[in-house]
Each structure stands twice: as C-alpha cells, then as structure tokens.
Amino acid sequence: MDELFKGVADPVRREILALLRLQPLNVNQINEHFNEISRQAVSKHLQFLEESGWIKIYQAGRERYGYLNKAAFYAFKEWLDGYLQWGERSLENDHGVFVEEAAYKQGHH
Template sequence: MGELFKGVADPVRREMLSLLRLQPLNVNQINEHFADISRQAVSKHLQLLEESGWIKIYQAGRERYGYLNKAAFYSFKEWVDGYLQWGERSLDNDHGVFLEDAKYKEGMPLTQPVMLQAMLSKDREFDGIFYNAVRTTGIFCKPSCSANPKPDNVTFYTTREEALKNGYRACKRCKP
C-alpha cells in the first residue's frame, strides 16, 4: 500500500493519472501536457507511477504507451473501504468515530479507543452515552463539548451520576 501512496503523492503524477483516465497515451502525448517540466522529468514520473503499480507501460515499436492499472485502483478502494461504511453514515458530519458495519446502539460495550475518538472528534452521537471527566480540572463533559482536554488527563464514565459520585462537577459550557 505504501507504494500506491508514493505514486500519488505528487500533483504532477495525479494529473498524469487523470490524463490516462481518458485514454492510453504515449510518452510524447503526455509530455505535451506538461510544458513547464522537462521530458526527462515526465519520464521519471511515469516510471514511478509504473513502479508503484498505478500504470502499466506498453511498448509498441518505438512508442511507449501508458495506461491505467485497474488492479491498483481496486486495491486502493479496498483499503479505503476498511475505513468508510459506504452509505452508512451521513456525509454532513466530516468527523466522528468509525464503528463496525452498524451505528452504535445503546447498550453496546464501549471501548477506550472509541470513547477517546468520539471525544477528540466532538461526535454528538455519543452525547448521553458516556461522559469524559478531566482529572486536572475536576469537571466532566459531554463528548461533543468544545473543551479540549489532554487525553492523558481524561477518565470516562458511562453515567452522569458516576462522574458526580467520583467528585467531578458538571461543565458550564456543555451542561451535561
């Protein structure tokens, strides 16, 4: 996977992929689109795209044609799909916790990483499901609170009463 990222790390190479998306092109045709860089630089970019697996080069006589390697795109999509649940979550919220195939349902066990991610991303879906208490201030908040405590100073509680019982007071910003 690292090679795929290396291949698309440069904007010139991403532009080359966009050109090849339309049709296979020979090196001269690709070079015409990049007047501001040398032919040798274009060839090096194409070589890196080939080595990283994004394209394949076909030799036809003296001409070399570049074309997209569909397998690389599917490999990349498979990797991204591991993080995204296509159609499962609203795109209105650009941050939040990635859970398994379903949304969190009340009563499901919460893990430390899920609660930490929810707090850091200020995910409102977890408000009322758990509370984060900050040891250095003695205050507990909702996960969506605008306060930004250091993760090392946070303890999580599943109920408001549990946080109160342990000596924390309610936040005046988010009013949990």
C-alpha cells in the same frame, strides 16, 4: 499500499493519471501536456507510477504507451472502503470522526 500512496503523493503524477483516465497515451503525448517540466522529469514520474503500480507501460512499435492499471485503483478503493463502510452507519450522527456506535453509546452512559 505504501507504494500506492507514494505514487499519488505528487501533483504531476496525479495529473498524469487524470490524462490516462480517458485513454492510453504515448510518452510523447504525455510530455506535450507538461510545458513547465522537462521530458526527463516526466519520464521519471512515469517510471515512478509504473513502479508503484498505478500504470503499465507497453511498447507498440517504436512508441511506448502508458495506461492505467485498474488493479491499483481497486486496491486503493478496498483500503478506503474499509474506513467508509465502517463509518456508514453513523452518517446521520456525523461528528467529523468515525465512532463505532456501540462504543459511542457506552461512553455516554
């Protein structure tokens, strides 16, 4: 899970993920999107995303394509759902914190 968090910690990497949401893109297409950073920097971000599990890279002829690795998104969602489902019951009493209902009632007796 740490690797997944590190993967999305950088705004450039999140932008790359957003680009790949629509379709796989080759490395040149991804590079063209970023004018403000070097091709080498984009390459490092792609490598980091691949190593952290967010994307996969495949070779098609002379081109390298990046595409989203759905397994990473489901793993991240599963982690997040653990918190969201836990707090679901108390949405109408939202105090900005997740409180287990039984513990909340015990504390106010």
